[in-house]
Amino acid sequence: MRILQECKFSWFFMDLQSVASPGVEGFVHITELALVPRQRSAGGELELPSPPQRRKPRPQGARLPPPGACRVVFLGTGYWFFWSIVLLSLFGILAAYSSLLVVLAFLLVWEGYELYLHWCHKIVILIVIMIGSFFLWILCKFWRDRWLTAGLSLQVFAPYIHLSSITVMVILSWPVAFYLIHLEEEARVRRYKMAHNNRERTKRCNIITKLRALQVAIGLPFFFILLCLYVVPLGIHSPCIQEEGKLGPKPDFFGHRGAPMLGPENTMMAFEKAVEQGAYGLESDVHLSYDLVPFLMHDSDLRRTTNIREVMPNASFTHSSLFTWSFLSTLNAGKWFVRSRFKPFYKMKRLSKADREKAENQTIPRLTDLLELAQKEQKFVIFDLNGPTQKHPLRNTYVRHVVSVILASKIEQHLIFWLSSFDRQYVRNAAPGFQQVGRLFSIERLTKENISIINVDYKRLFYSGLRDYKAANITINLYIVNEPWLYSLAWCSRIHSVTTDNIQILRQINHPYFFMTPGYYMFMWLFMDSVSAVLIVTIFYFHWWRERKKEMFDNASIYTDTYQGSSNVSTKAPFRVMESPWTLAALYPTLTKNTKKHPGTRHFLVVPKKKASEPEQVKKTIKPLMPQKDAVRQLASTEKSFEPTWDATRKATFQTALPSPKMNKPVISSLEILESETEPEHTSSSEPSQESSLIMFSTTSSIFSSGLLSKKN
Structure with a gap:
């Protein structure tokens, strides 16, 4: 302390000194305030030393302050600041925002909507571009060697990036195939219409040219990138792709300032921790x-x-x-x-x-x-x-x-x-x-x-x-x-x-990461290329088949609409085809409409439609049946609740004579309301189809109603 007490600070000089914190390769320039003590002359008086000169520049090849793992900068305030975390978070948010706009634009184009970008989004996108350009310039200016790290990472991750990129291309082939086939069909339809309309031939030619150009602009880069991915392993030379027997020994460790993640750097505690972790030096x-x-x-x-x-x-x-x-x-x-x-x-x-x-x-x-x-x-x-x-x-x-x-x-x-x-x-x-x-x-x-x-x-x-x-x-x-x-890359390179x-983590690695043999990588390369090619061809064929099927369906619909529009004959079925001419509800109003209470009967929920030629065939093949008196009497004696009256018959006749306004409603009919004894007489022949049974019931009902009317008269 005596020397410090004798230090009468003669002057201060400013010297820009590069101080690198552990974890930063770049330099934070701060002002170094050097204190120079006065010196006493032989006579006891204080002498002022000559002004110190600036330090000589660092000789070429001298070691620069090394980068660390956490990428921090020790600012002038004396606190650690994780600038890389902040920048990565900022760029992550900007990238997510831009990606969201791209996805929304793709979905709007997919649905056929016109793209319109609000002025707020335009301003934000401009700011994103400016921020990205600014930091890219800083990266290229002051941390140019970081690009070298990116290049080294490709030596390790290139095989895995290659295989992952092929998977991504297979996924992207679905929308690309859909859009290319859609453009192809659109161009074909316009070319077909152009042949039948000479007035708009020039205009349609321009549209077809634009469609073809759009196809080339989308399809050519896609297939070019896919082709490059198929052959890119020919240019990959990674140290991590080698035979197992050629792999060198595990690299040793020098504890950088000890073990700075386990104790304060350059202290005995840090060096002791490094020794405990098995440091080589x-x-x-x-x-x-x-x-x-x-x-x-x-x-x-x-x-x-x-x-x-x-x-x-x-x-x-x-x-x-x-x-x-x-x-x-x-x-x-x-x-x-x-x-x-x-x-x-x-x-x-x-x-x-x-x-x-x-x-x-x-x-x-x-x-x-x-x-x-x-x-x-x-x-x-x-x-x-x-x-x-x-x-x-x-x-x-x-x-x-x-x-x-x-x-x-x-x-x-x-x-x-x-x-x-x-x-x-x-x-x-x-x-x-x-x-x-x-x-x-x-x-x-x-x-x-x-x-x-x-x-x-x-x-x-x-x-x-x-x-x-x-x-x-x-x-x-x-x-x-x-x-x-990076340690795995050094291991594969026989460093x-x-x-x-980070000695406590690296010492736990017993085999280099991302290591593979040439035979295994070649197998994965050929397998992924073959599977992806088959899948992409299948996806393109599926979209082509679906577009052709859709086109055939549209053509059939257009032909049907044209044929129906040119014909004057109504294709609607007559009223009596839609429902039975004589319904039980009209003949017997007191008959319950709940058919679920009669499980032993057969019910037709919907009356099948009849062709126009069917009634003539029925008249030729089926003989008219006359109602028997016994059947009428038996019906009257056994089912008193269904006894017909003159008013009911006339009402039923009137209802049957007039067309029903509810022509499209199906009528629930029953075929077994008569007694079992009279059933063979009313059905001379049994047809398997529901159509024949319904026709027979209609004929029998008409004859039966006529008999009742004649008897009443």
Whole structure:
């Protein structure tokens, strides 16, 4: 604290420093406020140091701050903000809105309605296009390498996208076939009408041309895409499609800043958690304090991972190398992880009570603490060595000092993966046992510097000749690999190790995801192509058959309507065909109409229609039957309630003579109202059809009524 008390802040200078939060590959530019202490001259007076110069640009090939799994940005407010979740939600809503409009438009066109878009929807669609274009420009400008990730994902998901796309094309073939066949029939009908009407021939020719153009505009892209899907496996070269015997060993894990999803990053708790999860090595970032103590810290300032704003708010933007270790060791490095408003990683699980208490008490560790743990557990150590500021005492010799600290820790030299390229020759001489690790250099440079291990970004390696590095027998470590599909791609590509934040999930993968043999994929390819082709042809044939059947039905209806319109003969059946000429209701008004009370009788609910020629045939084939007196007497004696009277007979005769206004109502008739003894005499012949029985009943009823009238007279 004495040094800080003597710091009379001579001036402040502004330096744009790139601070990357875990989970972001892009940079959030914030203002770094560096505090430079005054120095005393030989006479005891304070000397003002010369204004510091800007840092030298990052050398080409140097490692950029790695991306993480949760894609968060640490804003100037000091809180985590999941910008990717917000953007994905926004784009999801806009995509759902646009898709809904497309579906509604398709349904309206299907039903034949004219499309009309309200001005509100037009404005919203314009806003959607502007927002999409703006973010697409930002993506191409600042996160151009994200397109490389999209290309890598196709190497894994291309076979499954291919098979799924064929299924989608089969589903889309139904509306496409319906519309194409409908357009074909419409064009054929118009061409047929054009042959019989010369006046509108030119106009109809234009309409037919438009229909054909619409068919081509819809059908040609559909069949072109379908054909491309059928042959696209010929151009798919995925590392995940290989024989089982050629699959390499499972890649090892380097815990990126420990296990940052299980404990605060770059703390001893995080490194211990990584060791518990079976990490192959430990990765970290090293800074050098003002009093020459190497400590573990990723950012250039202390705002994000310590409580510097509570202890010394005015120094929160100060570069961490300008503080002494006596002050840095007093800062808390775990409360931000537990008490943060948002979790540092989106997929983080809740900590147990014991882990929460342990995380809240974490402090900034020294490099020697990490080396002791690595030596105890026999784990490899790889770290980024960050150079101090311009006025740091060891600005030019910090590498040699760190090497001396490592050698003093008595750790085995082969456990150190030396990553820094600054003053590498001195490191080779001072510590020949260190394993020299390079960046994404050319193979010639790696061979010249005798480097057999590279630590590279996965996006750049797969597009920079992975096969060449494998052929040169170079060991590859990829960073930052957090997703299972990406780890599976690295496994299928025979990568040796990966640096990850998500070690607790990736270690559970025992076989690469989306892996398949060439024979299995070829079988699925040919099977899906064959089945889809048969289904699509069947769908097109069904729509063609249904359209032809509909056309034949329409033509038959038009012919029938024309024939009936040209004929003057009424096709309506006469009144006496629709109902019996002599009904029992007219002859016997007291007869009950509830036929359900007579289960032993036969009932005709609807009188069958008769042809015009049938009465003549009946007169020729059936002899007129005369009613017998015994039958009349028996009817009168046995059924007193049905005894006919003169008034009833005359009323029945009058009702029968006049046409009934309810001509279309069916009349319920009964054939067994007479006695069984008279039945053979009234029915000389039994016909199986209902028509003959009804005709016989009508004839018998007429004769019987005539006999009653003559007897009464």
